[in-house]
Amino acid sequence: MKTVARWLFIGLMPWTSALAEPSETIGHIQTLQGDAYVQRAGVDQPAAVGTELRQNDRIRTGKPAAVGIVLTDDTTISLGSNSELALNDYAFEPKQGRFALVLRMVKGTFSYITGQIGKLAPESARVQTPDATIAVRGTKLLVEIKE
Amino acid sequence: MAQHDPTRLAGIFRSTLQRTAWLAAWPLLLAACGGQSIILVADPSGHVGQAEVATAAGMQRLEKSGDMTQTRGASKPPSAVTTADPRSIATTFAEALAIEPPPPLVFTLMFESGTTQLTAASLDQVAEIVAASQKRPAIRIRISGHTDATGSDKINDALSLERATQVRNLLEQKGIPARLMSVTSHGKGNPAIPTPDGVAEPRNRRVVVIVH
Structure with a gap:
């Protein structure tokens, strides 16, 4: 019986560890105009106000369209038409002192306002564009990526 | 006849060449139109922070509201810092700014x-x-x-x-x-x-x- 329980436990381990991180909510859609999509594991879902966001999600807007998202540390990003953003890495765990924020702006227009990670651990907040990596300290940034 | 005029023929040949060169240059011109603009502005509380924009070839620091740098490829340094025109900010970012979630x-x-x-x-x-x-x-x-x-x-x-x-x-x-x-x-x-x-x-x- 003990052996069965142990094998069951070992069998479940990779499953639980695989679920632990990516299924966590890291933010949500706060504002929306027109059509926007959240791509998760290669599948596009239409975005709605309140839609939960997870690590590795990609947010895309149509044209004309615009969307505003808020992460759990209050980082705020808004996208204009024909824009695409990837939430590459995120951790906001003040109790464990674990912070990470890597946003990849793929194309379009963006307004980005830093949140609590920008205050508690500014060195871990990064914005990537096709050409550059941007380190941001407690502020707002506007980014345009032409195609 | 005009067709047999060697200088005229040479002229047509040259203009065709020019046109081909022009067409061939288009993708290059379009590529040059790409690139990114990064502009530092005050956050909703009026605070202006800092941003460091780095490519493989260099880095620029944005420190004042309106500071802007532009990139033209990952292997080129970001442009020297200039001041963004408020009117072009309002136009380019109209949609993103209008949808910006209000501060919590x-x-x-x-x-x-x-x-x-x-x-x-x-x-x-x-x-x-x-x-x-x-x-x-x-x-x-x-x-x-x-x-x-x-x-x-x-x-x-x-x-x-x-x-x-x-x-x-x-x-x-x-x-x-x-x-x-x-x-x-x-x-x-x-x-x-x-x-x-x-x-x-x-x-x-x-x-x-x-x-x-």
């Missing part, structure tokens, strides 16, 4: 020492949070419990989580849907007033309610 409402609640009992003043604030959330209307409400840097982390965290949960229950009783709310403990990792470890700071023992 932030409420800080205090408790009687060592208990999950809200102080009288904070208890009054609960009704205020409910009214503000309904007016907004709230899309998400994040409730976080915080401790100071004294005593056992384990006991502190348990108490701060209990306090945050207590606040969530109060808000739910007063009509805020449970699905909008999430509760966490930040322990001593996100203090209102930073202190060295071991320092008692009652203002850090709090629950923060952030309404988005």
Whole structure:
């Protein structure tokens, strides 16, 4: 019986560890105009106000369209038409002192306002564009990526 | 006949060549039209921070509101910092700026020492949070419990989580849907007033309610 329980436990381990991180909510859609999509594991879902966001999600807007998202540390990003953003890495765990924020702006227009990670651990907040990596300290940034 | 005029033929040949060269140059011109503009501006509270824009070939630091740098490929350095034209900012970023979520409402609640009992003043604030959330209307409400840097982390965290949960229950009783709310403990990792470890700071023992 003990052996069965142990094998069951070992069998479940990779499953639980695989679920632990990516299924966590890291933010949500706060504002929306027109059509926007959240791509998760290669599948596009239409975005709605309140839609939960997870690590590795990609947010895309149509044209004309615009969307505003808020992460759990209050980082705020808004996208204009024909824009695409990837939430590459995120951790906001003040109790464990674990912070990470890597946003990849793929194309379009963006307004980005830093949140609590920008205050508690500014060195871990990064914005990537096709050409550059941007380190941001407690502020707002506007980014345009032409195609 | 004009067709046999060697200079005329040469002219046609040359203009065809030019046209071909022109067409061939188009993709290059289009590529040159790409690139990125990065502009530093004040955040909604008026604070201007800093940004460092780095490519493989160089780095530029943006420090003042309106500071802008542009990139033209990852292997080229970002352009020298210029000042962005406010009118072109308003045009280029019209959609992104118009959809920008409004800043959250932030409420800080205090408790009687060592208990999950809200102080009288904070208890009054609960009704205020409910009214503000309904007016907004709230899309998400994040409730976080915080401790100071004294005593056992384990006991502190348990108490701060209990306090945050207590606040969530109060808000739910007063009509805020449970699905909008999430509760966490930040322990001593996100203090209102930073202190060295071991320092008692009652203002850090709090629950923060952030309404988005």
